[in-house]
Amino acid sequence: DIQMTQSPSILSASVGDRVTITCRASQSISRWLAWYQQKPGKAPKVLIYKASSLESGVPSRFSGSGSGTEFTLTISSLQPDDFATYYCQQYSSYSPLTFGGGTKVEIK
């Protein structure tokens, strides 16, 4: 199984901050990586797919980069609506599909 490790698990930041979350895969997944945002009581929402492609409708302050085993999600200027939990997911192999443990972005 491909293990996905996210860091940090909690991130305290202020509105306007630049925020970076890292996701590492236990083996190469090329660019088959997605990032999701999840708010309490809601289903996850995809932000980025194929490591760096922005999902339609997602603000341009979100960006993704990386390939192989190391990936990052960056929020260029944190907005009040961005306080949430973020997950990475590999889809190089669907059996099993695996997610990172999550990063909670909270207000500093």
Place this chain on the structure above:
Amino acid sequence: QVQLVQSGAEVKKPGASVKVSCKASGYTFTSYYMYWVRQAPGQGLEWMGIINPSGGSTTYAQKFQGRVTMTRDTSTSTVYMELSSLRSEDTAVYYCARPYGGNSAGYCDCWGQGTLVTVSS
């Protein structure tokens, strides 16, 4: 628009089974695989398995082998996930999620609203 609507919350006793439904609309049901993903309270996302609505074939995560059954009804565009021998650790929100583009391995561009299953004596 593409929509996945799941059945309502359930409360079950340990050892019982639960069956959650996910009704798809807004797209050709048999052209897209479906995942089931669960999330225990305060925890992360856990993939349970995949079903191909076209032929009904399934692949389950090893952790759930022998306890989970995924089925579909093409006449109503509905997929089902049944989990048996429930224990307290199965208390979670269960989501159906559609992988993008009709691929078996993909990111999920559409999710159901989630179904809370509570296992308690």
